Amino acid sequence: MTKFTLEKRQLCDIQGRLFELALKNGYDCPAFIKDFMNSQTASALDDTYDRLQWAGEEYILEELDEEVNGLKKEGITYPVEVMYWIGYTYRYWHYYTKEASREIYKTANADTMNECWLGFHTLDVEMAIDNLKEIYRQNCDIV
Template identity: 60%
Template sequence: MDLSLDQRQLCDIQGRLFENSVKAGFDSQEFIRTFMTSSVASHLDDTYDRLQWMGEEYLLDELGDEAGGFKRNGPLYDQEMMYWTGYLYRYWHYLTGESSRNIYHQADAETMNTSWIGFHALDPEMAVERFKEMS
């Protein structure tokens, strides 16, 4: 699947958002769950929403406000893994049209973390197909 430039940019923004959560010291599992089930993620799933162009720092603030803050005493995943996870989740949405919430129920934070080693070198479309076969 060929994504548009706008879609690729949103994949990158979401990847950087996930990466920034590690830099801020937020519990990675909790951050992923919180984001993927949030209204912020729902806004990104829309065809067009103003939040899509606010950048990862703004999105992190919006998510923090919605969640009432983030835990800092849980596991911190690798920054590259978190970027890949954020990017792939958004790509998955564009590929299938599924909501972030539904995608998370198929591949939660732990699944993404344990699969990263074997899946990160795959084409994103192939990685999504593998996750769908596993669920």
């Protein structure tokens, strides 16, 4: 397992709580995840240091809502545990592989993450990420 600093683990938690907050605020979960992972807001969190990283999930959600000119309300919802896991795993993934959020989303979109949660949420995060990357590779080989 990769040694993560306390700060990186805290940022994983903040992103997990951000995804939970999106659900609590009534946003369509897949649309929120797509908007977030492809946003400048997520890119700022990918940076080595950006003030947004320590702004808290409420402020980050406001920034994203403004950036995309309004997040989609209502629609498909995922359970709160799934939303937290997706947010946490995506941020961890960035630290684990150094991939940008936008690229991570191309590998494992919201539907994939939701479908894999049941089998993957109890795995070590790095093992879950490796499995998600393998699923993507296998799907690319089929096409």
